[in-house]
Amino acid sequence: KQEVTQIPAALSVPEGENLVLNCSFTDSAIYNLQWFRQDPGKGLTSLLLIQSSQREQTSGRLNASLDKSSGRSTLYIAASQPGDSATYLCAVLFVDFNKFYFGSGTKLNVKP
Amino acid sequence: DVKVTQSSRYLVKRTGEKVFLECVQDMDHENMFWYRQDPGLGLRLIYFSYDVKMKEKGDIPEGYSVSREKKERFSLILESASTNQTSMYLCASSLDRGIEAFFGQGTRLTVV
Numbered sequence: 001k002q003e004v005t006q007i008p009a010a011l012s013v014p015e016g017e018n019l020v021l022n023c024s025f026t027d028s029a030i031y032n033l034q035w036f037r038q039d040p041g042k043g044l045t046s047l048l049l050i051q052s053s054q055r056e057q058t059s060g061r062l063n064a065s066l067d068k069s070s071g072r073s074t075l076y077i078a079a080s081q082p083g084d085s086a087t088y089l090c091a092v093l094f095v096d097f098n099k100f101y102f103g104s105g106t107k108l109n110v111k112p
Numbered sequence: 113d114v115k116v117t118q119s120s121r122y123l124v125k126r127t128g129e130k131v132f133l134e135c136v137q138d139m140d141h142e143n144m145f146w147y148r149q150d151p152g153l154g155l156r157l158i159y160f161s162y163d164v165k166m167k168e169k170g171d172i173p174e175g176y177s178v179s180r181e182k183k184e185r186f187s188l189i190l191e192s193a194s195t196n197q198t199s200m201y202l203c204a205s206s207l208d209r210g211i212e213a214f215f216g217q218g219t220r221l222t223v224v
Contacts, residue, residue: 034213043118043202044215089155091213098162099145099170100213102155 002026004092006103013080014111021075021106023090028068031093035064035075038087038105047088048075080110115139118203118216125223131190133219135203144186145204145213146170146178155202161186193223 003026013019023033032051036044048057048064050073056065063076077084087107091100119134137144145160147170157170159178167178175197179187186205190197200220206213 036215041200041218041220043116043217044204046212046214049212098168099157099160104154 002092002094002097002101004090004101004103006088006090006106008106009104010107010109012109012111015080015082017080017110018076018078019080019108021077021088021108023073023075023092023103025071025073025092025094025101027094027096028071029095030068031095033064033066033073033093034091034100035062035073036089036091038089040086044089077108080108082110082112084108085110116203116205116214116216118201118219120219121217123219123221125190125193125221127193127195127223129190129193129223131193131221131223133188133190133201133203133221135186135188135205135216136184137186137205137214138184139205139207139214140183141205141207141214142183143206143208143213144180145206146176146186146188147202147204148172148199149202149218150199158188195223197221198223 005024007022034049035047050066061078087105089105090103116137146158147155161167161180177189203216204213
């Protein structure tokens, strides 16, 4: 069975810090990996999509990298702000399966 | 912008009722998905559809059915609601497999 793991489960940092969220997956044969943000009681907002042929994607203060061979992706958030506080989820679409597998998320709290 | 709209943000239903959750997307996407999200269990796929009138079971289809009569609309049906179906339900759509997925705002269903 495919698995997606996110570490840490929770993270609390002071405003302004740069931080890294981790996502690992069990099979290197993937179509893509997508990072989402979820605010409490809300749906998921797509942040970044990395195709299997790509090494990284950037959007504003966010940068996501992908290393298929080691089964890892990282989401880098630069100069964190209180508005970044949310749960961050990664989802992997494996080649042999036609659905997304989600990690359990990292709950981020950025303190003013 | 892609918009995925779920018909209700909050629903309260009684045990045994037949419940309909509606999802509409406005970008002519081929693929649509229904997930439920529970604390400690993450997102789990209930059903998905890759075309009109086509459906496939996800990981937890028991107690649910779906309908996709038109491309833009994907309905989740709880045939006889039970208290263990109290959850956050999330609908998603994507243009194709391997393409970015977009989520609705979620429906918080409580079965009493």
